[in-house]
Amino acid sequence: MKTALAPARREQAASHFRAIGIPTRRVEEWKYSDLAKALGDTAFSQDTARWKLGKLPAGVEMFDLAEANAPDWVRTHLGSLKETALSAASLAYADGGVALRVTGAVETPLEIEFSGKGNLRALVVLEKNSALTLVEKANGDDQRNVGVEILLGANARLHHVRIARANAAVHIEEVAMTLARDAIYNAHYASFGATLSRLELDIALEGQGAQAHLSGVSVLSGEAHADITTRISHAVGNTQSTQLFKKVAGGKSRAVYQGKVTVAQGADGSDSRQTAKALLLGDRAEADLKPELEIFADDVKCAHGAAVGDLDADSLFYLRARGIPESDARDLLIHAFLEDAMAGIVRSDLRDQVRAAVNEALAS
Amino acid sequence: MLEIKNLHVSIGGKEILKGLNLSITAGQVHAIMGPNGSGKSTLSYVLAGRAGYDITQGSITYNGEDLGALPPEARAAKGVFLAMQYPVEIPGVTTMMFLKSALNAQRRARGESELDAIGVLKTVRRKAAALNVSEEMLKRALNVGFSGGEKKRLEILQMSLFEPKLAILDETDSGLDIDALKLVAEGVNALRDPARAMLVITHYQRLLDYIVPDRIHVLAGGRIVAEGGKELALELEAKGYDQIVKDAA
Numbered sequence: 167m168k169t170a171l172a173p174a175r176r177e178q179a180a181s182h183f184r185a186i187g188i189p190t191r192r193v194e195e196w197k198y199s200d201l202a203k204a205l206g207d208t209a210f211s212q213d214t215a216r217w218k219l220g221k222l223p224a225g226v227e228m229f230d231l232a233e234a235n236a237p238d239w240v241r242t243h244l245g246s247l248k249e250t251a252l253s254a255a256s257l258a259y260a261d262g263g264v265a266l267r268v269t270g271a272v273e274t275p276l277e278i279e280f281s282g283k284g285n286l287r288a289l290v291v292l293e294k295n296s297a298l299t300l301v302e303k304a305n306g307d308d309q310r311n312v313g314v315e316i317l318l319g320a321n322a323r324l325h326h327v328r329i330a331r332a333n334a335a336v337h338i339e340e341v342a343m344t345l346a347r348d349a350i351y352n353a354h355y356a357s358f359g360a361t362l363s364r365l366e367l368d369i370a371l372e373g374q375g376a377q378a379h380l381s382g383v384s385v386l387s388g389e390a391h392a393d394i395t396t397r398i399s400h401a402v403g404n405t406q407s408t409q410l411f412k413k414v415a416g417g418k419s420r421a422v423y424q425g426k427v428t429v430a431q432g433a434d435g436s437d438s439r440q441t442a443k444a445l446l447l448g449d450r451a452e453a454d455l456k457p458e459l460e461i462f463a464d465d466v467k468c469a470h471g472a473a474v475g476d477l478d479a480d481s482l483f484y485l486r487a488r489g490i491p492e493s494d495a496r497d498l499l500i501h502a503f504l505e506d507a508m509a510g511i512v513r514s515d516l517r518d519q520v521r522a523a524v525n526e527a528l529a530s
Numbered sequence: 531m532l533e534i535k536n537l538h539v540s541i542g543g544k545e546i547l548k549g550l551n552l553s554i555t556a557g558q559v560h561a562i563m564g565p566n567g568s569g570k571s572t573l574s575y576v577l578a579g580r581a582g583y584d585i586t587q588g589s590i591t592y593n594g595e596d597l598g599a600l601p602p603e604a605r606a607a608k609g610v611f612l613a614m615q616y617p618v619e620i621p622g623v624t625t626m627m628f629l630k631s632a633l634n635a636q637r638r639a640r641g642e643s644e645l646d647a648i649g650v651l652k653t654v655r656r657k658a659a660a661l662n663v664s665e666e667m668l669k670r671a672l673n674v675g676f677s678g679g680e681k682k683r684l685e686i687l688q689m690s691l692f693e694p695k696l697a698i699l700d701e702t703d704s705g706l707d708i709d710a711l712k713l714v715a716e717g718v719n720a721l722r723d724p725a726r727a728m729l730v731i732t733h734y735q736r737l738l739d740y741i742v743p744d745r746i747h748v749l750a751g752g753r754i755v756a757e758g759g760k761e762l763a764l765e766l767e768a769k770g771y772d773q774i775v776k777d778a779a
């Protein structure tokens with residue numbers, strides 16, 4: 167990142183990472199995901215991972231972070247949001263990445279794909295009143311650490327669909343986001359696991375009326391591990407957040423959801439809902455669901471819940487008693503379990519894409 | 531058609547049915563009445579093949595075949611249908627899509643050709659209209675948020691769609707208003723057929739005014755303790771179960 171990031175800021179990020187290093191399971195937030203073990207001795211390599219963009223629609227500006235002469239909007243925002251040790255690492259060590267700036271209401275979805283090994287950075291800036299649909303694909307059997315910053319200006323709308331598919335990979339993605347007044351972030355994360363995959367989101371609802379609606383499905387088998395960790399802070403009043411995560415874990419796989427919602431003092435009229443459910447299909451599958459709520463304001467509506475279970479025996483019997491063979495009945499119930507989490511995907515073409523990926527994962 | 535001999539059934543080691551005998555021939559409608567907890571639903575679940583019900587003694591023969599050995603889906607394909615006392619709510623599966631899957635699964639199992647979506651839709655719509663099951667209900671998730679009466683009407687809609695050979699109705703009349711009761715009774719009577727047998731479980735003589743049974747069995751303490759013609763229902767209404775059980779002893 168020749169010009170996008172000031173050398174001093176880069177050095178600061180490097181020392182932040184060096185001070186903490188790759189988190190072990192002794193770190194509370196990493197209790198369920200043993201990153202140090204998954205990485206082995208290699209840590210993340212010094213390489214820079216790759217990114218690829220679909221056709222750039224009108225209203226979207228792009229800057230390649232490896233290039234010289236970074237524009238002001240890149241210099242201002244890159245590395246400006248909250249960082250974790252791992253996002254500090256991608257900021258310090260990635261030698262490239264992509265920055266996007268949206269100025270209009272863009273209809274056509276923009277596809278972005280991450281692949282390869284090493285660190286990578288992405289910056290997405292939606293100016294006020296702009297809108298974008300971002301379809302993210304995270305592929306490849308590599309060890310990768312991606313740091314993403316997303317800034318939503320007043321009344322901006324980002325619809326984000328992420329489909330992550332890998333096998334023998336270690337994929338970390340650390341997303342930091344801030345939402346100004348009346349901005350809306352609507353996201354769906356479909357993950358099919360890896361040796362270890364973790365999507366970590368830090369979302370700050372900083373303007374009145376800002377909303378974040380997150381949903382996700384996970385279909386895991388074999389020894390796959392998928393972790394979604396979210397932190398949402400309702401910094402001001404009349405902000406909304408909803409989270410609905412459904413996970414199906416078979417074989418010896420492990421599904422993790424940790425979600426922390428904080429409602430700051432004075433953030434009255436905030437509304438937060440959080441649900442995570444897991445279906446365990448194998449005796450050795452595991453789900454760790456941990457919704458958490460910290461409220462410092464008085465007048466708020468908050469609800470959270472989590473449940474881990476097996477397919478419902480009564481439902482299974484009902485379907486079989488109507489002639490549906492056991493394996494079909496199980497399939498039907500698994501799809502039904504995941505369905506409401508996918509229903510939140512706004513665009514029907516993207517909903518179909520996620521459904522197709524889910525069907526494929528369930529069939530294998 | 532159905533021959534139950536000395537049936538003993540336990541749930542989790544606890545014996546619920548204790549030597550039950552019952553036989554129904556094709557073309558007949560039988561009613562089972564009996565106090566709460568006497569084992570009526572247990573019998574209906576055992577006939578449909580629900581897991582967890584152990585047949586420790588006796589036999590269930592259906593058209594010459596040992597019914598107890600078949601999984602629930604095979605029983606359904608062979609024409610056994612149970613309208614459940616408590617139909618299950620299944621979020622995420624729409625009613626229409628469920629009906630289509632079930633109907634075609636049964637047809638497939640019998641080696642019949644599957645019906646296309648439009649064929650199923652037409653048949654379901656026609657039968658649904660007769661039972662006052664709205665188009666909107668068919669689009670909703672199966673039984674989710676349906677009122678008690680709506681759930682029961684949907685059970686009967688399934689019966690009329692699947693055209694079973696042996697239909698067991700477990701308290702289908704409970705929770706129905708008078709109009710719905712008549713509709714359901716009409717639905718049942720329309721299915722009366724020389725090739726079909728029905729077993730109607732009820733607490734109310736009222737239903738038997740509409741669906742006139744050939745025979746009534748009184749189930750108490752896991753056994754049939756009294757049997758008779760349709761007049762037995764009136765006697766039960768007048769005397770109560772206690773007296774009938776005593777009279778029979």
Ligand SMILES: Nc1ncnc2c1ncn2[C@@H]1O[C@H](COP(=O)(O)OP(=O)(O)OP(=O)(O)O)[C@@H](O)[C@H]1O
Nearest residue numbers: 541542544546564565566567568569570571572573
């Ligand atoms: N899963 C179970 N585990 C233990 N006991 C059970 C179970 N299911 C039923 N029973 C018991 O078996 C007995 C018979 O129950 P069943 O539901 O068959 O009665 P019923 O005649 O249908 O009653 P009702 O008229 O109230 O519907 C009851 O004592 C009940 O508590």
Ligand SMILES: [Mg+2]
Nearest residue numbers: 570571572615
């Ligand atoms: Mg009962």
